[in-house]
Amino acid sequence: MNARKTLLRKTGKAIADFGMIREGDRIAVGVSGGKDSLALADALLLLRRRSPVDFSLRAFTIEQGKFVRPVEPLGDLLSARGMEWTYYVDEPSFKLLEEQPTHGCDTCSRFRRRAVYDVAAKLGCNVVALGHTADDLCEALLRNALFTGRLSALPPVTTSRSGDFRLIRPLVYVTEDVTRAYVEASGMPITPCVCSYKTGTVREKLRGFLAGLRQDNPHVLENLLSSMGRIDTERLLDKRFLGRPPVAGAQGNGATMLLSPEKLAHAAVAIDSDSCQDVDYAW
Numbered sequence: 567m568n569a570r571k572t573l574l575r576k577t578g579k580a581i582a583d584f585g586m587i588r589e590g591d592r593i594a595v596g597v598s599g600g601k602d603s604l605a606l607a608d609a610l611l612l613l614r615r616r617s618p619v620d621f622s623l624r625a626f627t628i629e630q631g632k633f634v635r636p637v638e639p640l641g642d643l644l645s646a647r648g649m650e651w652t653y654y655v656d657e658p659s660f661k662l663l664e665e666q667p668t669h670g671c672d673t674c675s676r677f678r679r680r681a682v683y684d685v686a687a688k689l690g691c692n693v694v695a696l697g698h699t700a701d702d703l704c705e706a707l708l709r710n711a712l713f714t715g716r717l718s719a720l721p722p723v724t725t726s727r728s729g730d731f732r733l734i735r736p737l738v739y740v741t742e743d744v745t746r747a748y749v750e751a752s753g754m755p756i757t758p759c760v761c762s763y764k765t766g767t768v769r770e771k772l773r774g775f776l777a778g779l780r781q782d783n784p785h786v787l788e789n790l791l792s793s794m795g796r797i798d799t800e801r802l803l804d805k806r807f808l809g810r811p812p813v814a815g816a817q818g819n820g821a822t823m824l825l826s827p828e829k830l831a832h833a834a835v836a837i838d839s840d841s842c843q844d845v846d847y848a849w
């Protein structure tokens with residue numbers, strides 16, 4: 567596998583398919599220190615060079631007191647690659663750690679979301695790019711179906727509740743074997759957070775389940791991802807969609823496109839932003 571080529575092709579396709587980036591966008595890229603967000607930052611930098619659309623990039627990292635080692639090398643790495651980096655120490659998260667050391671992911675991610683909007687506003691950005699991958703989407707789909715009784719995953723594009731920011735997930739087509747291979751080949755340093763060592767979580771179980779299935783069928787993840795773009799509403803139980811003719815031209819994930827101007831001219835896909843609340847993934 568050529569990880570670089572795959573990363574750029576799939577990221578470019580997602581950006582085009584969902585009209586993620588528009589002329590003049592000022593994009594704040596959330597960098598958590600993990601492989602996915604590092605791959606995202608690099609992919610956006612590389613795609614910008616060949617994009618017909620003019621947009622700017624800034625990276626930021628939210629410090630919530632959970633990194634296992636200093637994150638400053640991240641800043642050096644990103645600066646060397648031409649991306650300005652902001653390290654944002656979120657005091658309310660530290661207070662939360664002190665007062666409720668065993669707080670759950672829902673609280674933690676709520677604090678992080680608020681901090682992200684604070685940073686994006688301070689940086690003067692109108693778009694926030696998040697590093698959720700195809701694996702995250704598949705896990706979210708299973709998790710929501712199994713634990714909330716709803717068929718939903720994560721929106722590739724949505725807006726913040728305030729309407730101030732467009733949130734984009736350019737890695738929705740990229741699986742984590744690609745981000746892992748890319749980051750390893752690039753020699754980028756990973757800065758894990760304590761939570762990556764947690765065991766017994768639903769997320770870990772779903773990952774294990776999918777990994778087990780993949781041993782027999784290596785395309786399980788891609789198939790699950792593809793199913794999200796090819797919904798057969800006549801074979802589900804949502805009465806709102808039964809008996810409706812299929813949408814003309816809805817063929818699922820089509821040919822690879824890279825920042826096509828026609829696609830970019832389209833408005834952001836409107837997706838229920840509430841579905842963001844169903845899953846809590848570190849950014």
Ligand code: SF4
Nearest residue numbers: 671674675761846848
């Ligand atoms: S796993 Fe992520 S959301 Fe949950 S507590 Fe840890 S850092 Fe926060």
